[in-house]
Amino acid sequence: MAYSDKVLDHYENPRNVGSLDKNDPQVGTGMVGAPACGDVMKLQIKVNDSGIIEDAKFKTYGCGSAIASSSLVTEWLKGKSLDQAAEIKNSAIAEELALPPVKIHCSVLAEDAIKAAVADLKAKQTDKEVA
Amino acid sequence: MSGHTPIYLDYSATTPVDKRVADKMIPYLTEQFGNPASRSHAFGWTAEKAVENAREEVAKLVNADPREIVWTSGATESNNLAIKGAANFYSGKGKHIITVQTEHKAVIDPVRELERQGFEATFLAPEPNGLLDIEKFKAAIRPDTVLASVMLVNNEIGVIQDIEAIGNICRENGVIFHVDAAQATGKVAIDLEKLPVDLMSFSAHKTYGPKGVGALYVRRKPRIRLEAQIHGGGQERGFRSGTLPTHQIVGMGEAFRIAREEMELENARIRRLRDKLLTGLQDIEEVYVNGDLKHRVPHNLNISFNYVEGESLIMAVKDIAVSSGSACTSASLEPSYVLRALGRSDELAHSSIRFSIGRFTTDEDIDYTIELMKSKIGKLRELSPLWEMYQEGVDLNSVQWAAH
Numbered sequence: 067m068a069y070s071d072k073v074l075d076h077y078e079n080p081r082n083v084g085s086l087d088k089n090d091p092q093v094g095t096g097m098v099g100a101p102a103c104g105d106v107m108k109l110q111i112k113v114n115d116s117g118i119i120e121d122a123k124f125k126t127y128g129c130g131s132a133i134a135s136s137s138l139v140t141e142w143l144k145g146k147s148l149d150q151a152a153e154i155k156n157s158a159i160a161e162e163l164a165l166p167p168v169k170i171h172c173s174v175l176a177e178d179a180i181k182a183a184v185a186d187l188k189a190k191q192t193d194k195e196v197a
Numbered sequence: 198m199s200g201h202t203p204i205y206l207d208y209s210a211t212t213p214v215d216k217r218v219a220d221k222m223i224p225y226l227t228e229q230f231g232n233p234a235s236r237s238h239a240f241g242w243t244a245e246k247a248v249e250n251a252r253e254e255v256a257k258l259v260n261a262d263p264r265e266i267v268w269t270s271g272a273t274e275s276n277n278l279a280i281k282g283a284a285n286f287y288s289g290k291g292k293h294i295i296t297v298q299t300e301h302k303a304v305i306d307p308v309r310e311l312e313r314q315g316f317e318a319t320f321l322a323p324e325p326n327g328l329l330d331i332e333k334f335k336a337a338i339r340p341d342t343v344l345a346s347v348m349l350v351n352n353e354i355g356v357i358q359d360i361e362a363i364g365n366i367c368r369e370n371g372v373i374f375h376v377d378a379a380q381a382t383g384k385v386a387i388d389l390e391k392l393p394v395d396l397m398s399f400s401a402h403k404t405y406g407p408k409g410v411g412a413l414y415v416r417r418k419p420r421i422r423l424e425a426q427i428h429g430g431g432q433e434r435g436f437r438s439g440t441l442p443t444h445q446i447v448g449m450g451e452a453f454r455i456a457r458e459e460m461e462l463e464n465a466r467i468r469r470l471r472d473k474l475l476t477g478l479q480d481i482e483e484v485y486v487n488g489d490l491k492h493r494v495p496h497n498l499n500i501s502f503n504y505v506e507g508e509s510l511i512m513a514v515k516d517i518a519v520s521s522g523s524a525c526t527s528a529s530l531e532p533s534y535v536l537r538a539l540g541r542s543d544e545l546a547h548s549s550i551r552f553s554i555g556r557f558t559t560d561e562d563i564d565y566t567i568e569l570m571k572s573k574i575g576k577l578r579e580l581s582p583l584w585e586m587y588q589e590g591v592d593l594n595s596v597q598w599a600a601h
Binding site for chain 2: 069077080083085097098099100101102104105106107108125126127128129130132133178182
């Protein structure tokens with residue numbers, strides 16, 4: 067297994083590991099993957115009143131590339147709007163981490179996790195407006 | 198610790214050649230280089246004598262007659278010669294073979310090849326502890342069963358099958374019985390005068406001998422016949438042609454001599470180290486030992502760490518040389534078929550590690566390994582959403598996963 071230096075760095079020193087309060091109306095949670103497939107990613111984002119992501123946390127069960135992909139996106143998400151966040155593409159993650167072809171699915175999973183977290187947050191905010 | 202990492206805890210994959218063995222081999226490469234089949238000069242006679250001495254040593258370890266030992270290139274060839282050779286020779290009696298799902302690929306694949314040639318095979322499932330249920334074995338025998346093959350010690354989980362009981366059933370039913378003992382020599386006592394076994398495969402490099410040499414025991418009384426798989430100069434009474442590699446054979450003989458003389462003391466020391474490792478690792482929550490602990494060689498500990506993914510686990514333990522239950526070297530993420538056959542979930546099979554302890558393992562190696570595992574498993578679980586859910590009391594089987 068030849069991992070890039072960037073993957074090894076994120077694996078050895080993962081950024082923003084942890085959990086946010088999933089019941090907080092300003093926190094969106096995305097959980098993607100399945101244990102039987104060997105990857106589960108949980109990504110959480112917290113927005114401020116201006117709708118900008120001010121915090122992001124992750125936990126990942128998976129290979130080094132999956133851990134690195136989710137660690138990397140928590141860094142990228144901070145300071146972005148939800149629309150900007152939803153524009154993060156798996157190809158950018160794969161390129162940044164120099165993922166080999168067999169590990170591209172890890173970047174896809176990270177993109178899916180962002181989309182799921184954004185969708186969860188948007189659903190919460192819509193509920194709030196309706197109420 | 199031996200002072201440098203990675204620490205070698207993969208003795209079931211292969212062992213270093215014992216220095217005493219290497220010393221004995223070298224003269225047969227440079228000085229005593231004769232062909233043991235050369236009958237007309239002293240070079241040949243010296244080599245032949247060395248080969249026959251080694252044959253005696255191999256026979257002694259397993260209480261066999263030296264004339265029952267056939268040299269091969271290793272246990273894979275021994276298994277092929279035994280299984281294909283016996284099945285083909287006796288195919289007139291029947292075309293059904295019995296073996297076990299947890300056998301080494303060097304048994305499974307020759308049996309699969311025979312299936313392609315028109316044989317039928319039953320691959321018995323072991324019990325969840327890895328042992329074969331004798332009644333299930335008995336029930337699998339058919340009137341046309343010609344051959345059974347069951348390994349003595351499993352390479353992944355170290356469990357010891359009840360070869361005597363299985364062999365007795367074979368005898369009662371006129372079934373030829375082959376045993377792959379590649380992982381057993383020097384670890385368990387083998388007495389082929391008493392054991393009802395017809396064919397037994399051996400390897401040198403699992404017992405501190407060199408790679409590239411092995412042997413097949415072929416019983417003389419009652420005589421077992423085989424169809425040769427390699428044809429040529431008729432060496433080894435026609436069972437296996439090819440110039441004998443004298444230095445390799447000398448190495449195997451010396452390795453087996455050392456095993457015979459030292460196995461009792463060595464196994465007691467290794468058992469103490471294995472028990473220390475087990476006790477240390479059991480301090481970690483949610484660990485599962487794979488395979489029966491009682492009917493098991495002391496050299497092996499195969500253990501699954503729940504809620505930790507296999508590949509990241511292997512990355513985390515790069516300071517120890519161990520084997521993983523998931524063969525995720527390239528594109529394939531295949532859990533161990535042995536652990537699957539025990540009924541382990543894919544997740545637990547993936548997150549398993551086989552520690553195998555040997556002649557040169559020290560207390561310091563074991564202490565280091567325990568501390569390393571505690572810290573790395575802790576770190577990976579900090580990262581694991583599954584561990585978090587488990588601690589919150591969530592039943593992971595009740596979760597609707599967004600499979601991808």
